[in-house]
Amino acid sequence: DAKTTQPNSMESNEEEPVHLPCNHSTISGTDYIHWYRQLPSQGPEYVIHGLTSNVNNRMASLAIAEDRKSSTLILHRATLRDAAVYYCILRMGTYKYIFGTGTRLKVLA
């Protein structure tokens, strides 16, 4: 199964942009790249997803490398409420969503 690799933790100052990287060198051509985030004692919530092209929504932007072996989640202006564990995951085939250990983002006031 393809897997993802993320840094264990990152810090950012409030109101500054944050770039969260993810490596997925074994990704296949049909695997979608999804990002979720999880607040303490809650289920993960959807952030953004993409296949080949860069994607933007109200929460974040997703930049996908041309070879699709890595991607970056971009939070344009971090707030204290963005402090969470961010998961980069691959949807493998039609049914399986495999989560890695994620990146714990700390936002400094």
Next chain:
Amino acid sequence: SQTIHQWPATLVQPVGSPLSLECTVEGTSNPNLYWYRQAAGRGLQLLFYSVGIGQISSEVPQNLSASRPQDRQFILSSKKLLLSDSGFYLCAWIPRNALSSGNTIYFGEGSWLTVV
């Protein structure tokens, strides 16, 4: 609207006792259903997924089992709990008609299980 319900929210069980966690989805039909577990300070581990009634795929051999007796009902069970079964259990679903578009997976609120 589509919602997912998971219960109980919290439970404390002695080692060797049985377990039953239940999850139901409303407002949709024939969803894909999932059980994940998260040990303290760890990532999410996929335990089981189901693409239809009575169809269960197990990802990790362990002390747990899953069943799908109805289209929108997914149950996680154990006959005898171990200390290592403690964790945060999450039920999740994907709409059947969204599978081809890479759509999102939706999670319930989770169940905290402490085995003592």
